[in-house]
Amino acid sequence: MNQASTSTKFGISNYLNIFVAFIVVSIIGIIMIPMPTFVLDLLLVVNISLAITILVLTLYTHSVLDFLSFPTLLLITTMFRLGLNVSSTRLILSEGDAGQVIDTFANFVAGNNYIVGAVIFVIIVLVQMLVVTNGASRVAEVSARFTLDAMPGKQMAIDADLNSGLITEEAAKLRRSNLEKEANFYGSMDGASKFVKGDAIAGLVITIINLIGGILIHSMQGSYTITEALEYFGKLTIGDGLVSQIPSLLISVASGILVTRTSNEKAFGDTIGRELFNVPQVLYIVSALMVIFAIIPGFPILPFLILGAALGVAGYLVNEGQKQVAADTKMQQQLSEQNQPVTKEEESVASFQVDRIAIEIGYGLIPLANEDQESNLTTQIAAVRKQLSHEKGILLNPIRIRDNLQMGQNEYVIKIKGNEVAAGELYPDRYLVVEPGGASEEFDFEGIPAIEPAFGLDALWVTAKNKEIAELHDFTVVDPLTVLITHLKEVIKSNAHDLLGRQEVKELLEGIKDQYNVVIDELIPDILQLGDVQKVLQHLLQEDVAITDLETILETLADYGSSTKDPETLTEYVRQSLKRTIVKPxxxxxxxxxxxxxxxxxxxxxxxxxxxxxxxxxxxxxxxxxxxxxxxxxxxxxxxxxxxxxxxxxxxxxxxxxxxxxxxxxxxxxxxxxxxxxxxxxxxxxxxxxxxxx
The missing domain is CATH 3.40.50.12790 (FHIPEP family, domain 4)
Incomplete structure (x- = not known):
């Protein structure tokens, strides 16, 4: 079944590619080959339908990434319209007839007065050239410029999220790809919008040629008098211009809508409805103003009253809808609270695996994790993970932060694989002065004696007043968050070998496989297993040797792995290859x-x-x-x-x-x-x- 579905999918795709290629090449044929009027009518209807389809489709797109083919489609539709213009011009000049569609547009819009039709045609052309196309072109140009200027910053943001563990490698690749596609789109739109402006100018020129050429040719041949030719070909030319320019205007509007989209979540209609009619007070005020306008002498009463009533009803409905949503949300929260114990129990049974690294804090230290602060526990942990990844060469899993009401309010515990490996006590409203010694009595420090948790030094927790005194006398003064982060960093360093599992080793090797695929393919699994490589890397980390030079490590293991599988012996060989890295510090x-x-x-x-x-x-x-x-x-x-x-x-x-x-x-x-x-x-x-x- 899957093979059949795949074959059908690729078959349809191939036929569609052939069909599109045939259509694009046929546009040139439309320009060169004379067509009968019924074929021209069919193609004009196709042109109008295609323009409406593109316009409606842009209203339902969430972002420019949903319609990346639009710039190319803009070029193709422009050439298609110009081809139809040339074909209709050939029929008008040679036969004095351009089919039923053009004739119907001429009679419907111009009526009995071709001058009115000409004015409407000129207005449409001016609106398209000076307003829609010019604005869309400017927006595309500015968007392309700002998108390109912002790319380095966005790339850095993606790299930062990836290094901190907020996103996966696949998500980072997708975001980089979307960023590149967005920049390419706006750059293409900047150029493609020039085609639309040129199309409007060409349409205006062709219309003038149709009018003048038709009058001259058919009046000189004796088919019409000058006055009759002016009236007949005036209406016919205006109809031809409108049939061409109306689809062009629709596509120009579509391009303007697409390049001015800022929401990436919902369609255009949903966004407008949510933002324009979301505040009932605004609707009430506008409704009252409409009623006031209705009672002012000289203003038409009925239109203002109808609009005022409609806005008042809309405001009432929006208000009631928001109340209902609030009530539903409150009910859902209550139900969630009622079911919370069961949910937690089920979750604890399902998620029984312990975290590689976790920090548990007392309730008094919860403000340290407040994400509203510029420097908080979460951001500092992300920086530590990134720093240690560069220093040690290991990939650290996200570090879980939990509050524990059973602990003292100022206590914290650092756990590795669910086991407590370090603990400490912080005072969020104080500062830690390291190694005050006898000087604390000399300068009359008032504080709480303590031991600096990371290095075991004598210390004192002091108030902000004594902090300034300590700084003046060159003591090391550390804020509580830095104390915790420094302790965490040292704990991770000393336990780095326990944090390096087979999964982490696999991810490390996959990260460098593009550059060093030869040695990796030779080493694993032909010479050593993944677990053997893991043990060697663990031995190195256990002796505080960074594994950032994986190339040298893997090359050495490939050289000696055939003669011995003993991890300790292999580690000694690797250490000899890393001699400069080991003794340099x-x-x-x-x-x-x-x-x-x-x-x-x-x-x-x-x-x-x-x-x-x-x-x-x-x-x-x-x-x-x-x-x-x-x-x-x-x-x-x-x-x-x-x-x-x-x-x-x-x-x-x-x-x-x-x-x-x-x-x-x-x-x-x-x-x-x-x-x-x-x-x-x-x-x-x-x-x-x-x-x-x-």
């Missing part, structure tokens, strides 16, 4: 890499005790040896931190992963690199040595 101001080295004896102990498990490599040591090792690391690490010297722990390649797994819980911020991960041209300075002392 730890250079001091002189461009030197400060390292803590491992004593050869200690390195031997660690190397001989490494055991492999499902969780990775780790040295299996006696508790007292581990304690002495940690004491040595802590002593060296603390001194360097106190002096503000950036540094890393440098080990042999074969023990790097095991050492990192061993110390990661006690020293999560200490980066461990191997000799193979340091570029050859990188200057190194040893600032300490780790050893297991007896």
């Amino acid at each position: 730890f250079f001091d101001e002189k461009g030197t890499l400060n390292v803590l080295t491992v004593h050869p004896d200690t390195e031997e102990i660690l190397s001989t005790s490494i055991q492999k498990s499902s969780a990775g490599s780790i040295p299996v040591l006696q508790p007292q040896i581990v304690t002495r090792l940690f004491d040595s690391i802590n002593q060296q690490h603390s001194v360097l931190n106190a002096q503000g010297i950036p540094h890393v722990l440098l080990t042999a390649p074969k023990i790097r992963a095991a050492v990192k797994n061993l110390i990661t819980f006690n020293f999560p911020e200490l980066t461990v690199v191997s000799l193979n991960e340091v570029p050859n041209d990188c200057p190194i300075e040893t600032v300490g040595m780790i050893e297991i002392k007896e």
